[in-house]
Structures are given as structure tokens and as C-alpha cells.
Amino acid sequence: MDNLFSLDNKFFEVLGKITDIVILNLLCIILCLPIITIGASITATYSVTMKMIKDEETYIVKDFIKRFKENFKASTIIWSIMLIIGAVLAIDFYISKLISNESISNVLQLVFTMISIIYIFTLAYVFPMQSKFENIIKNTMINSILISIQNLPYTIIIVVLNLSPLLLISLFSNYWGQIIFFYTVIGFGIITYVNSIFFERIFNKLID
Numbered sequence: 001m002d003n004l005f006s007l008d009n010k011f012f013e014v015l016g017k018i019t020d021i022v023i024l025n026l027l028c029i030i031l032c033l034p035i036i037t038i039g040a041s042i043t044a045t046y047s048v049t050m051k052m053i054k055d056e057e058t059y060i061v062k063d064f065i066k067r068f069k070e071n072f073k074a075s076t077i078i079w080s081i082m083l084i085i086g087a088v089l090a091i092d093f094y095i096s097k098l099i100s101n102e103s104i105s106n107v108l109q110l111v112f113t114m115i116s117i118i119y120i121f122t123l124a125y126v127f128p129m130q131s132k133f134e135n136i137i138k139n140t141m142i143n144s145i146l147i148s149i150q151n152l153p154y155t156i157i158i159v160v161l162n163l164s165p166l167l168l169i170s171l172f173s174n175y176w177g178q179i180i181f182f183y184t185v186i187g188f189g190i191i192t193y194v195n196s197i198f199f200e201r202i203f204n205k206l207i208d
Helices: 010-032 038-052 060-070 072-098 102-132 137-150 152-171 173-207
Strands: none
Touching: 010 038, 010 060, 010 173, 038 060, 038 072, 038 102, 038 173, 060 072, 072 102, 072 137, 102 137, 102 152, 102 173, 137 152, 152 173
């Protein structure tokens, strides 16, 4: 009976981790609201979840804020670059569809689709890379592309997890309110936590 109510009991460990993920999820969303801070917020979130999966002592709020401040400049620059690239790709897609020559239009759309896939891969890796390694921005972005391609099976899983809110809403549109509520409370935190398990395996290979 004593073991049942012990703080070391597995139930309380799981409950504590869920609580931490909820807090982290809310912190991430709140700090993403100014839009320009999205990069720093995601970087800080990954910094915390990578400590969590290794069962290191973690103070969610304190560690998040610390890492948010430390990575703010570099992560904001990276986020700004990714926003600009994304906007250019969207414009290119739009223009390619307006081209009257169908063959040229199809070729351009195929090219931009391939570039978009690389863009999505880079976006999935660049902030975890920023949270894990000290490097100049250029190298962080280049390494994100190369490592995402080298670890394609993991990358596909990570991208699917990242896109899961959109996928679920498109598949279960009648439940969009419940889906948004779930991700607002804990969903993004779960995605980051699970992704961190994959990233830790990927990054450990680089360190070794």
C-alpha cells in the first residue's frame, strides 16, 4: 500500500511528465503569439524536451525562459529567413499556375514541389539543431538539410507528426474544435516530446 502512494510510483511519474508537457505546451503557444518569436519559442521547447527524454532534472518554466533568451537572436533570424523562403515559394507556385503553357507550368510546379519538400525537411530540423548545437546560422541551416535527407525514415515520421494537426482537421473536419483544443492544451508538447526521441537518436550518431 505504501508503494501505491509513493511519489516514485510509476503513475505519479507519468502524471508529472504529462503535467510538464502541458505547461511546456502552453509556454510554447504563448511565446509564439507575437509571430516573430516562433523560432525562439520552438527552439526553447526542444531544449526542454530533449532534457526530459533523458530524465535530466528539468525546471520547465525556468529552463524554457533561459533557452528562449539564449537562442532568441539566432532563432529569430532563422525563422525570418524561413518565412521569406516560404513566402517566395508560395508566390512561385501561384505564378507557375498562371503560365499558359501547360508543359512549362507542370515542370515548374514539379521543381517547386521538390524545393518545398526540402524546405519542410529543413523547417523540421533547423530549430532542434539550433537547440542542440552551437554553430553559425548558415551551417545550422545547411546541416539541417543534409541530416534530414540522411535520416529520411525518421524525417518522414517527424514531418507527419508536425503536420498532424492539419491532417486530423482535414480528415475529421466535424471535430475541428476538439482537435484544436487538444493541441492547444497538450498536442504540440506531445509532438515535440516524441520528435525529441528521434532527434536524440539522430544527433547522438553525429556526436559519436
